[in-house]
Amino acid sequence: MTQSTTQAAGPVSGPASGISHKRYFFEKFGITERLLERCLGEALSAGGDYADLYFESVSSTSIGIDESIVKSASQGVSAGCGIRVLSGERTGYAYTDELSTEKLLHAARTAALIASGPAKQPVVGFQETKAPSLYPAPALDLDSDLSKKLELVNRADKAARAFDPRITQVRASYADELRRILIAASDGTFASDTQPLARLNVFVLAKEAERTARGTSGGGGRVEIDFFETEKTPEHFAREAARQAILQLNAVAAPAGEMKVVLGPGWPGVLLHEAVGHGLEADFNRKKTSAFAGLIGREVASSKVTVVDNGTMPNRRGSLNVDDEGSATQETVLIENGILKGYLSDKLSSRLMNMPHTGNGRRESYQQIPMPRMTNTYMLAGEDAPEDIIRSVKRGLYAVNFGGGSVDITSGKFVFSASEAYLIEDGRITAPVRDATLIGNGPEALKYVSMVGHDLELDEGVGTCGKDGQSVPVGVGMPTVKLDRMTVGGTGR
Structure with a gap:
């Protein structure tokens, strides 16, 4: 896409x-x-x-x-x-x-x-x-x-x-x-x-x-x-x-240990949403409870990584003509070539932090107050062919779909379960695996991105994001991405 x-x-x-x-x-x-x-x-x-x-x-x-x-x-x-x-x-x-x-x-x-x-x-x-x-x-x-x-x-x-x-x-x-x-x-x-x-x-x-x-x-x-x-x-x-x-x-037990991991395009962007996106919402940074607090202008990812939040995409689940404070949504660059460029803000955070208002004030219903929330958050496409990314891995994991996951905003640590993943052996996708989990730290994980595919995809339209007891519809996405280092949890070898 x-x-x-x-x-x-x-x-x-x-x-x-x-x-x-x-x-x-x-x-x-x-x-x-x-x-x-x-x-x-x-x-x-x-x-x-x-x-x-x-x-x-x-x-x-x-x-x-x-x-x-x-x-x-x-x-x-x-x-x-x-x-x-x-x-x-x-x-x-x-x-x-x-x-x-x-x-x-x-x-x-x-x-x-x-x-x-x-x-x-x-x-x-x-x-x-x-x-x-x-x-x-x-x-x-x-x-x-x-x-x-x-x-x-x-x-x-x-x-x-x-x-x-x-x-x-x-x-x-x-x-x-x-x-x-x-x-x-x-x-x-x-x-x-x-x-x-x-x-x-x-x-x-x-x-x-x-x-x-x-x-x-x-x-x-x-x-x-x-x-x-x-x-x-x-x-x-x-x-x-x-x-x-x-x-x-017929899946085999997932291997355990530190290895190269390739994330498939589309829904695996949920890992980006949780591990990085929440940490870039302005209220967490205003309160200095985010691992990204005070890092604007500094390198927080590989130079191959550019991440945007875009509420203006037609018909997408996370898109809005106006946010819940009456401001038009926009496309906001969060990370550009590895450098942190800014946060997602609502009117309150924009005023208190003296920063641009990005049109990201959202609420679940009239019964709740608005707060900074993501819309459609994704990593931009790179220049690598997906098949070349797979061929570059001698031994690793190819994660295509994710189930549940959690992240600690303050530390940036995350744990995600992969609902569909495969072994990569000698540059080829081989056996499907079960019970694989990915464990890492958001601000650190993106520094190990070494290849980014040209095959950006967005999810099918199922994302619902929870924060402080409020749920709102969102979109996620990414191209095929190779991380040179990530901890995989599993019961196999």
């Missing part, structure tokens, strides 16, 4: 425009600009540097099938508003799930009391954020497409079972949502968006004699249901999950 270029911000028209998004809240809930100004005035009535209002309305559907039987199905609609007041480093926050004038003003006064500080008057009037249109903004009908969504999971179930008789269990699920947001702030920010999100997942178990193995696959993005008919079908994900499970039935 080729690198996506940043789209310039500018006025947009049609159903995805800011005016259309704004009218949704104005017409459905009776919100007016005068009410927005009153709420901001109440929010700053006890003092403070800044206040914002985050309105949200979400319509969602989910369907789950297990053993060819629909085991779960739900539809829901929720709406609410979160009101934030900043005073120095102090944050006051309150929210309401009732969008009446009385409840909104009460929430504003509550946030004001929590974050009381030096007085500041809010601006009167707003300047609408100009942003690109990166994804469709469909009119969602919760009932009309339900049969189509059920058909998707049934097709996935049938395809996985047909792949091989050793597939003994299949679970498939589909989930989507349409999120509408409106943000108004005392600095004059006024922004709105309609954000679709859909995902199809397949999980399988395979059994042969006494050995069992599992496989998972899935994908989606900020797309409509037609994506799963024209781009990536249920059969595609089902066959991929089944292939992984069958492969693991």
Whole structure:
């Protein structure tokens, strides 16, 4: 997959425009600009540097099938508003799930009391954020497409079972949502968006004699249901999950020790996301709890490594026209040729650290405060041919897919389990291995990158990132990458 270029911000028209998004809240809930100004005035009535209002309305559907039987199905609609007041480093926050004038003003006064500080008057009037249109903004009908969504999971179930008789269990699920947001702030920010999100997942178990193995696959993005008919079908994900499970039935025990490791393109970028990306979020660096704190301008990786965070990629799971503080997203270079260039910031971190605002303020819902979060984070392609990278390794591990993992932000240490990996012997990919873990330190691991492929790929659209109890959709990616030194955990030789 080729690198996506940043789209310039500018006025947009049609159903995805800011005016259309704004009218949704104005017409459905009776919100007016005068009410927005009153709420901001109440929010700053006890003092403070800044206040914002985050309105949200979400319509969602989910369907789950297990053993060819629909085991779960739900539809829901929720709406609410979160009101934030900043005073120095102090944050006051309150929210309401009732969008009446009385409840909104009460929430504003509550946030004001929590974050009381030096007085500041809010601006009167707003300047609408100009942003690109990166994804469709469909009119969602919760009932009309339900049969189509059920058909998707049934097709996935049938395809996985047909792949091989050793597939003994299949679970498939589909989930989507349409999120509408409106943000108004005392600095004059006024922004709105309609954000679709859909995902199809397949999980399988395979059994042969006494050995069992599992496989998972899935994908989606900020797309409509037609994506799963024209781009990536249920059969595609089902066959991929089944292939992984069958492969693991005959896998050998992973070797243990320090060795050369080659990471495959695409989803292995999750290691980059966890081991490096979180450490480059501004709040951790403002508090000096990140292993990357104070290292801007210094070498933190091999000169072959350039890492970016890009929220402007059309239809990608981590992309946003505007972030949850009403700022247009952008492409931000984090590491360039091994040199740390900057951090991902929200408005608070940008102001307190006197650094550029990157449009990375994100939150799970109106019930939570925004914080610096990644969007689509990936390493840029290099110049090496993937086959040359494999041929350069006499003995090592080729990791193609990852399952769970964890990272200590302060130390940078990480542990990841590889759900699909192979031995590399004399420059050839040979036997699949099981129970392989990769152990390392984020700021150190990237210094051992010696070859970077020209085959950059992004993940299929399944990433969900957790931080401080909040989960948001993200994207990851990387080309084929060779690390000359990494610790592999396993039970083999």
